[in-house]
Amino acid sequence: MPGAPARNDGGRAGAGGAALTGGGVAVIDDADGAPAGAAARERACPPYARRYEALGRVMAALAGHAELLQACRELAWWRGDDHCWHIEWREGPHACEVAEILVGGETELNGLAVPVGPVTGRTASLDVMGVGFVLRAIDPLGMERLRSRPGVWRMAAALNGAVPAGGRSRTGRHWEALLGG
Missing domain, CATH: 3.30.460 (Beta Polymerase; domain 2)
Structure with missing residues (x-):
C-alpha cells in the first residue's frame, strides 16, 4: 500500500499486529510479561x-x-x-x-x-x-436391549450366582441358547 511502512517480517505478524522479527523473538504482553496471546490460549485450551x-x-x-x-x-x-x-x-x-x-x-x-x-x-x-x-x-x-438379547454368555451371570457351580444352567448350556437349541 502506498504510504504504509515497509515490513521486514516476511508477512508474519504477532498478536495485536505487532511484527515478529526474522529471529522469532516473541512480542511481550505488557499486562503480565507473558508472550502475547499466551493467556488467551490458556483460557481457550487447557494445558x-x-x-x-x-x-x-x-x-x-x-x-x-x-x-x-x-x-x-x-x-x-x-x-x-x-x-x-x-x-x-x-x-x-x-x-x-x-x-x-x-x-x-x-x-x-x-x-x-x-x-x-x-x-x-x-x-x-x-x-x-x-x-x-x-x-x-x-x-x-x-x-436394556443389550441386556435382554441373547448373546455371548456373560461372566456377570456366573459371578452373580445365576449359573450354578459347574457352569451349567438349569435350561441348558449357554451355547445351546445361542444356537437356538
Missing part, C-alpha cells in the same frame, strides 16, 4: 497435562463399567482440532446412557463432569475438569 488427566479419569470411569465397555464395538478416542476429546463407539449403549454414568454415576468423576450441550441418544457433550468431551454412538442399541 496438556489437564487434558490427559481428564481423559484418564473418563476412561477409568468407563472401565469401572465392564458391561458397558464389552457392549461397545470399535471403541475409539482422539483429540479433535477443537482441543476436545472425541470418544466414539459402534452399537453398544446410547450416548445419553454413557453421559449419565459419567455425570451422575458413582465414579471417579463425582462432580467433575457436567453436560455442556444437548444430550441425545447419538451424541453428548460434556465438560470434565475444564476439558471438552464429545461422546458419539454409532448405531446404538441401548443397554
Whole structure:
C-alpha cells in the first residue's frame, strides 16, 4: 500500500499486529510479561497435562463399567482440532446412557463432569475438569436391549450366582441358547 511502512517480517505478524522479527523473538504482553496471546490460549485450551488427566479419569470411569465397555464395538478416542476429546463407539449403549454414568454415576468423576450441550441418544457433550468431551454412538442399541438379547454368555451371570457351580444352567448350556437349541 502506498504510504504504509515497509515490513521486514516476511508477512508474519504477532498478536495485536505487532511484527515478529526474522529471529522469532516473541512480542511481550505488557499486562503480565507473558508472550502475547499466551493467556488467551490458556483460557481457550487447557494445558496438556489437564487434558490427559481428564481423559484418564473418563476412561477409568468407563472401565469401572465392564458391561458397558464389552457392549461397545470399535471403541475409539482422539483429540479433535477443537482441543476436545472425541470418544466414539459402534452399537453398544446410547450416548445419553454413557453421559449419565459419567455425570451422575458413582465414579471417579463425582462432580467433575457436567453436560455442556444437548444430550441425545447419538451424541453428548460434556465438560470434565475444564476439558471438552464429545461422546458419539454409532448405531446404538441401548443397554436394556443389550441386556435382554441373547448373546455371548456373560461372566456377570456366573459371578452373580445365576449359573450354578459347574457352569451349567438349569435350561441348558449357554451355547445351546445361542444356537437356538
